[in-house]
Amino acid sequence: MTSTKMPSIVHTGAEIRQLIHSAQLSGKRVGVVPTMGALHAGHLSLIDAAREQCDLVVATIFVNPTQFAPGEDFERYPRNLEADAAKLASCGCDIVFAPAVDEMYPQGYGTSIDVGAVSRPLEGERRPTHFAGVATVVLKLFQLVPANRAYFGHKDYQQTLVVRQMVRDLNVPIDIVVCPTVRETDGLAMSSRNAYLSPDERKRATALHDSMQLAAQLASTGERSVAKLTAAMEQHLNEVGGFVLDYIAFVRQDTVELVDEVTGPTVILIAAHLGQTRLIDNLVIG
Known part of the structure; x- marks a missing residue:
């Protein structure tokens, strides 16, 4: 644990993009950890990995509506920005980007990313709209937070393949780092x-x-x-x-x-x- 200073909380794309560009112009390597909040030790292990490899660490917290199908748990998904920010402070996260839904999906929004064959089976078969929502929001976050490296957990195995495919296919200049699944002492994957x-x-x-x-x-x-x-x-x-x-x-x-x-x-x-x-x-x- 490197710090207990509360991270800055940013809500707009314009502000976070400016902060990232300024940091990179001064020679800093920036790491980003995309999350939906409700943070646990698995998320914090990604922050630790980014902290080790980067000079500025950003966590994004956004419960993304486009990756939930009707009847899934979008409405009840746990949200507590204050508690999440306190956890991020404990491991040295510098900035939290926590946009509102209309910041990410303004009125009239209509674009979606289809990543192709890697997104079709398994999770894609059970949740047909899920990976289009994931790929779309991750690409948007990479546009708003144009970091050098992005950190994901291996627990969401197929998601990591989808993100890597999207980054490769669309020439997104960011390195994807996949970190080991973090488990409870009895083996249950943290979620x-x-x-x-x-x-x-x-x-x-x-x-x-x-x-x-x-x-x-x-x-x-x-x-x-x-x-x-x-x-x-x-x-x-x-x-x-x-x-x-x-x-x-x-x-x-x-x-x-x-x-x-x-x-x-x-x-x-x-x-x-x-x-x-x-x-x-x-x-x-x-």
Whole structure:
């Protein structure tokens, strides 16, 4: 922890862009951490990584309406800018960019980014408008906060691929840094949505990580069949109970290409509903 000074809070695109340009003109390397707020230790680990590599660290806090489908949790998504700013102060964040919806999407707004094949399967199949909303808001944030580096967590594996594809395809001059998933001591991946879990659901939720660890253990002892590894994961989740599975997928690392056998670096992806809460996680094996 490097500082307890409260970060400056900026609400307009014009002001944040000017601050970034001024910092870069003076030779500073700028890092940005895009978030939707409701910050936890996973987010703060991204701030720590940016702090180590950059001279000025900006966190964006914006609950982006275009990445939520009708009936999802946009309205109830936790929002507490004051609490988030205090957490950011504890790890040395310099500036918070917290725009209003009409700052990001002014009246008459009509443009959307389609990132193509990487956004179609898995999360894209279950939430068809989600990645267009993600790509669009991230590109807008990179325009308003034209940092040198942007930091994302590996927990949102497919999102990191979408962002990298968008940056590459549209020649956005920013380096994307993906940092490891941060977990609770019992293995549950940290997520703002964990706050929705009841105490009983919170205990059960660790089964997601446990099931992936089981598959990793089986793979390490020679089991290559994805069908058999998936069956073992499903059996474990059924024994714990309470899960409605969206998918278990095994993909070649750095892609969304499904594999039938674990023959090299492979990412297990899992998404499931537990009560009213949808949880995702992933683990690299092989």
